[in-house]
Amino acid sequence: MKGNQGKQRKKQWSWKTLTSKIVQNPARSVGAKLFLLFVVSIIVFVFGVGMFSYMVSKDAIEKRVTNSSYQTMVQATQKIDMQLTQFNNMTMQIMFDPNLTSSLKTMRGLKVGTYDMIQMTDVVQKTLQTYSVGNSLIENVYLIPINSDRTPLSAMGVRQGIQDIKKNAWFEEAKNSNGQSIWVGTMPKGVDNSPESTFGIARPMRDLNSGEAEYIIFLEIKLRAISDSLEDIDIGDGSTIQLLNQQGKYMFAQDAKALTTAAPDWLQPKAEEGKKSLSGGTTVRSDDSGDMLLVYDQMKSNKWVLVGAVPVEELVKDAKSILTLTFISMAAAALLAAVIGWLVIKWVAAPLVKLRNLMNEGAEGNLSVRATSKSKDEIGQLAQGFNIMMEQITMLVQSTDASARAVLETATSLSEASRTTAISAKEIAVATEEIAKGATSLAVEAERGHDLTHNMASQMKMVVGANEQMDASAQAVADSSELGASNMTSLMERTTSTGEMMRSLANKVNTLSESTQSIRKILEVLHNMTKQTNILSLNATIEAARAGTAGKGFMVVADEIRSLAEQSRQSIDVVGQITERIQLEITETVQALSEAIPMFQKQAEAVNETDVIFGTVQNQMGGMIQELSHVTGSIERLNEAQSTLVEAMSNVSAVAEEASATSEEVASLSTEQLNISNRLVELSQQLEDVSVSLKDKLSQFKY
Known part of the structure; x- marks a missing residue:
């Protein structure tokens, strides 16, 4: 009888039975709790360390890219600003050109259509050509009379489209600018159907003696003056460079169709408190591309803002290797935790299950049960204490x-x-x-x-x-x-x-x-x-x-x-x-x-x-x-x-x-x-x- 009972107990204490009980009711199993504790704690620790490393490296990359991209924007802004300042100075040279001013004086007393008027017009045209021919970025130079009884003048001759130039809003603004220059936004077809997009600068040409302006100097500049300066700028994969005016419209964009349209709200930088100019970098949420890193700087000459945008995902793609390594480490840690948990179940849970079954038999009324344990550790001492208690x-x-x-x-x-x-x-x-x-x-x-x-x-x-x-x-x-x-x-x-x-x-x-x-x-x-x-x-x-x-x-x-x-x-x-x-x-x-x-x-x-x-x-x-x-x-x-x-x-x-x-x-x-x-x-x-x-x-x- 005792031999049969021993065999039944061994069957009951088999690993298959023990594993099935742990899986069926893990909340009542010390082995299952220890197993889960080891596995979860190691996985959480490895995941936490990996995510912390990923976040730290991601922030470091973002800050480094932001600083480098911002410096690139500042340099490009200064370069473009320098060119625009040269164009502004050119309008001043035209205004104070002695040959031009004397020729315009002579034209005041001449009638339209006379030979003298034609000759003086040719002289003015050649004078204006000296400014445009020597610079390939200048499309044309115009002298637009404020009074309607005079004929518009230009370096490339009078064309049909120049008759409607007075209808533009910037013309009235230039008339009332009190001698200051006015920057004109991008014109996709130029003033008179030019082959490429242009922009310009307008300034009233005042008489030095009377102080009154009779003409508006309009310098039409090719958009290549900006695009050439931005051609070599690259702040990251998927990045875009655009120039926005004060109203938030595109003055330059890599997509020509977007010119003169309003930029999305997320792409328009917002001035920080305490700063007069727009300059810096920030992370925004775009409409369709997720998080975007914006770096921007404002030009001093015309307050236009050069904005660079690059997807944050592209910036931190190198940091994803850390995340991948984190998941690999998590898998290895889970495997290690499973091995440790299996050993814990073998050395701790199995003897405890045997002792629990003996106690259940004793609780049912069988006081003759006794524990057999050869180990000298705490579990062996617990088995001996159980035998003494049953006696x-x-x-x-x-x-x-x-x-x-x-x-x-x-x-x-x-x-x-x-x-x-x-x-x-x-x-x-x-x-x-x-x-x-x-x-x-x-x-x-x-x-x-x-x-x-x-x-x-x-x-x-x-x-x-x-x-x-x-x-x-x-x-x-x-x-x-x-x-x-x-x-x-x-x-x-x-x-x-x-x-x-x-x-x-x-x-x-x-x-x-x-x-x-x-x-x-x-x-x-x-x-x-x-x-x-x-x-x-x-x-x-x-x-x-x-x-x-x-x-x-x-x-x-x-x-x-x-x-x-x-x-x-x-x-x-x-x-x-x-x-x-x-x-x-x-x-x-x-x-x-x-x-x-x-x-x-x-x-x-x-x-x-x-x-x-x-x-x-x-x-x-x-x-x-x-x-x-x-x-x-x-x-x-x-x-x-x-x-x-x-x-x-x-x-x-x-x-x-x-x-x-x-x-x-x-x-x-x-x-x-x-x-x-x-x-x-x-x-x-x-x-x-x-x-x-x-x-x-x-x-x-x-x-």
Whole structure:
């Protein structure tokens, strides 16, 4: 049996099985982790070193090429700038040429088409030819009149295309340039259909005496003046050289079709902050060629920019050998790492896998397994430690098995005792709970009786208070009734006196009315007397008038008597009005007194009746006070009995509460005892289950 088990273990530990397990589950394999660690770390290190070398060499090449290309651009710019300066100086020579200026002066007074004009034109043409014939880069020299009444002049004769030259924008710019030269951009067909592209420089030709310009000097230059200077410039494979004006248009390009068109935005250099001129180098991203290295320099004469562009890929192609070497090194390092990983798996992973399988068998219950290792390293020491551990576990399991059997027997007995105790405690708890419920109900009822007794006592106190208030109120009512009766008697007497006074007043008012009528009769007599007096005074006046001078004194007396009679009449009228008003008021007073006398009679009758009522009330209040005295005595006796009842109910409630508290405490203790008994049963059951489980688990081990 042991031999067969050994063969099976060897099969299980074969390299094929080990490799398949590592591949299937590398995260659980130390060998796989070590293998991956070696391979990945070496590859990453080699790749990092190679890429760092590649980047360093690439930057170094870019910087070296940038510096050399920039110096080339600067030299080419200076060379072209020197040529352009010579052309600029030539325009100055033409402007100050004495033969030319004198010939132009002579032509001012000549008519077009005359012989003298033709001769002078020929002289000017030959003078201009001295500047163009000696320099093969000059296409033609023009003198363009500012005024339209003069004929344009040129070194090669007047051609048809020169008539439209004034329509160009640079012509107006040259007129307003204040004597400064103006550079004219590239013209693919020249001014007059020249066989090759040209560009030019224009300057106003001023008179030295007047300072006014009559002609514009236009020097047409072949584009070869620039292309010849740039012919030998090479800043790298795939590079291009172009000349751009200030508007970003091609003045020179290797592709003739691109002339006068706008260069792409990436090809137009941008001025750096703090620099006035465009000069330097930078790396940009082109539209179709990837990263491009730009080197550029600006000309001083006309601010045109010479730009060189070369693909960065072409610059660093020599550095790619380093990248290739890096990948080769990565492959070699990967192979080396694989060999090292294989050795690590053989020396470390395989023994660990064997030891892991033995531990798995031990975990399944086979405590007889032992490790066999001949090595003296840490893995061999680990195998020896595993064997010692398995022997100690075997001894521990044996001892634990015996203890588990004893514990199981004890747990069975304890469980039976706990069940019996729990049943008894449950019955006690039920009985105690019923007693507690009864005591609680008694306490509740006693509390309710106590509360009702207290309520009755408070109500009795309120009744006693109300009775006392009622007694006081009845006494006050009796006093008030007695006082009211006396007041009513006095009021009766006063009412009778008032009636008699009213009757006397009515009689006196009637007498006054009769006296008023007598006054009116007297006033009528006095009124008649005033009328008679007035008539007598009138007659006396008439008689005095008849008497003449002797009757004047009598006439005055008659007038005075008439005046007194008139005043008496007026006074009698006023007194009559007053008398009539008094008569009217007396009449109204008599009517009012007539109406008031029956009311006083009724009031007297009502006062008599009220006096009778007050007497009756006084008698009834006396009887009520006597009854209230009897009720007060009964209520006082009832209050004393109620106090005794309240005290008794308080004692009953206290006893009931004490009994309820005691019952609840007993019920709580019984419930706690029941819980403890149940917990004891549970613990006994758990102990029994643990013992059974321990026994089952220990039965799995083989020793």
